[in-house]
Amino acid sequence: MRYISTRGTAPTLGFDDVLLTGLARDGGLYVPESWPCFSAEDLRALQGKSYADLATAVMGPFLAGSIVLDDFPRIVRETYADFDHAAVTPLKQLDADLWLLELFHGPTLAFKDVALQLLGRLFDAVLAHRQRRLTIVGATSGDTGSAALEACRNRANLDIFILFPKGRTSEVQRRQMTTIAAENAHAIAVEGTFDDCQDLVKALFADEPFRDEFGLSAVNSINWARIMAQIVYYFVAALALGAPDRRVSFAVPTGNFGNVYAAYAARQMGLPIQRLQVASNRNDILARFFEGGEMRIGAVEPSLSPSMDIQVSSNFERLLFDLTGGNGAEVTALMTAFRRDGLYSLNAQRLAQVAQVFSGFRLDDPGTIAEIRATRAATGEVLDPHSAVGVAAARALAQAGVATVSLACAHPAKFPDAVEEATGHRPELPERLADLYQRPERMAELPNDLEALRRFVRDHAKGLTAV
Numbered sequence: 270m271r272y273i274s275t276r277g278t279a280p281t282l283g284f285d286d287v288l289l290t291g292l293a294r295d296g297g298l299y300v301p302e303s304w305p306c307f308s309a310e311d312l313r314a315l316q317g318k319s320y321a322d323l324a325t326a327v328m329g330p331f332l333a334g335s336i337v338l339d340d341f342p343r344i345v346r347e348t349y350a351d352f353d354h355a356a357v358t359p360l361k362q363l364d365a366d367l368w369l370l371e372l373f374h375g376p377t378l379a380f381k382d383v384a385l386q387l388l389g390r391l392f393d394a395v396l397a398h399r400q401r402r403l404t405i406v407g408a409t410s411g412d413t414g415s416a417a418l419e420a421c422r423n424r425a426n427l428d429i430f431i432l433f434p435k436g437r438t439s440e441v442q443r444r445q446m447t448t449i450a451a452e453n454a455h456a457i458a459v460e461g462t463f464d465d466c467q468d469l470v471k472a473l474f475a476d477e478p479f480r481d482e483f484g485l486s487a488v489n490s491i492n493w494a495r496i497m498a499q500i501v502y503y504f505v506a507a508l509a510l511g512a513p514d515r516r517v518s519f520a521v522p523t524g525n526f527g528n529v530y531a532a533y534a535a536r537q538m539g540l541p542i543q544r545l546q547v548a549s550n551r552n553d554i555l556a557r558f559f560e561g562g563e564m565r566i567g568a569v570e571p572s573l574s575p576s577m578d579i580q581v582s583s584n585f586e587r588l589l590f591d592l593t594g595g596n597g598a599e600v601t602a603l604m605t606a607f608r609r610d611g612l613y614s615l616n617a618q619r620l621a622q623v624a625q626v627f628s629g630f631r632l633d634d635p636g637t638i639a640e641i642r643a644t645r646a647a648t649g650e651v652l653d654p655h656s657a658v659g660v661a662a663a664r665a666l667a668q669a670g671v672a673t674v675s676l677a678c679a680h681p682a683k684f685p686d687a688v689e690e691a692t693g694h695r696p697e698l699p700e701r702l703a704d705l706y707q708r709p710e711r712m713a714e715l716p717n718d719l720e721a722l723r724r725f726v727r728d729h730a731k732g733l734t735a736v
């Protein structure tokens with residue numbers, strides 16, 4: 270399998286190099302040259318398989334030609350053996366046609382673990398084979414950071430630097446990042462928003478000499494391997510609900526557009542997904558886009574679902590690439606205009622194409638509290654604020670005869686204040702994090718400044734060749 274950049278001018282790479290490269294050298298995002306296809310018969314043959322076996326089958330084609338291909342089934346089995354639920358991503362029924370897909374049974378209690386626990390192991394395997402080191406730089410609004418630090422801590426072949434917006438995560442999210450006691454793991458509070466952190470990361474990648482000197486790679490969903498691993502649970506849910514012989518739609522709480530893009534990728538691979546409802550909080554740039562075809566940046570506003578406090582959704586570029594028929598020059602022009610003017614638009618024909626699959630939805634903070642309260646009263650389920658935005662979006666989407674699945678992206682205990690406000694009960698952290706508030710915190714603080722970040726990485730990374 271070969272991968273091409275959405276901007277069209279970076280080298281075409283195989284899986285192992287895409288994993289280690291993260292962002293393409295022309296500033297684009299890697300996508301597979303063609304989609305592996307699963308026929309209805311193939312899908313029926315996958316029904317009833319364990320999570321690990323299904324994951325191996327779904328991801329296998331993306332690794333064709335990889336050095337880890339033979340070891341991949343073992344790596345996948347080991348990855349998901351460490352989750353707290355035997356089903357890994359269990360489904361719960363909320364209503365006649367409404368289901369919740371719980372994605373928070375990994376070590377840091379968010380859907381990011383599903384992909385990042387695998388990425389940590391894949392990095393290890395490929396780097397050991399190549400006998401080299403990496404420097405990972407990532408941005409987080411809260412959940413990617415903790416999952417990535419947990420997945421990469423104490424790995425001998427890499428250093429990891431995670432930038433988070435100071436004061437804009439929940440306390441649990443911050444502590445999950447700052448209490449990781451590992452020499453190779455660095456949590457950095459940045460004076461700014463998640464978008465500022467993501468811009469710093471991309472700017473560091475654009476500094477080619479620095480990138481090469483330190484061997485930069487990514488753990489955000491700009492890294493194709495993240496998307497690949499997230500595709501799996503859409504197959505798991507749809508097959509469990511009867512696909513390919515039953516229609517399924519998904520409502521996906523969305524920020525960086527990685528999770529919902531993974532759903533789109535599953536659809537491109539033959540999974541019969543009817544519709545994708547893109548659920549936003551008050552940072553509703555995507556909801557506005559789906560209404561009118563105009564992507565216009567606004568200010569990032571803090572909300573009760575802080576992981577979705579994002580305006581620039583990186584993975585939308587992957588969808589644009591498809592919409593332009595794989596025209597890298599056009600994607601480059603649109604992205605350049607977006608960075609320059611904070612705006613781009615799609616014409617009516619392209620917007621209609623998008624609308625065949627996607628629709629947008631927004632929910633403000635009072636609506637989020639009301640949804641947590643109502644779902645608990647009706648079903649007993651306690652939702653975190655992000656999942657509540659998703660469930661409200663799923664209810665708005667509901668179509669008779671179509672199973673609608675809402676993604677529960679984080680455990681309610683990561684956002685105890687909002688949950689307590691809604692239900693009167695403070696959710697407890699699961700046992701593996703029970704002493705989180707007693708662990709000592711360690712973090713760096715940096716201004717929103719590329720040179721300061723460059724200096725920090727230079728001072729703390731071991732570089733490419735150290736053992």
Ligand SMILES: Cc1ncc(COP(=O)(O)O)c(C=O)c1O
Nearest residue numbers: 412523524525526527528576678
């Ligand atoms: C709990 C939670 N929900 C939703 C999202 C949004 O997902 P994505 O950025 O893949 O769109 C995030 C962050 O990624 C998250 O941490």
Ligand SMILES: N[C@@H](CCOP(=O)(O)O)C(=O)O
Nearest residue numbers: 409410411412413489490525
């Ligand atoms: N909500 C995310 C933002 C980054 O998303 P990613 O999927 O691109 O890593 C977070 O929790 O950090």
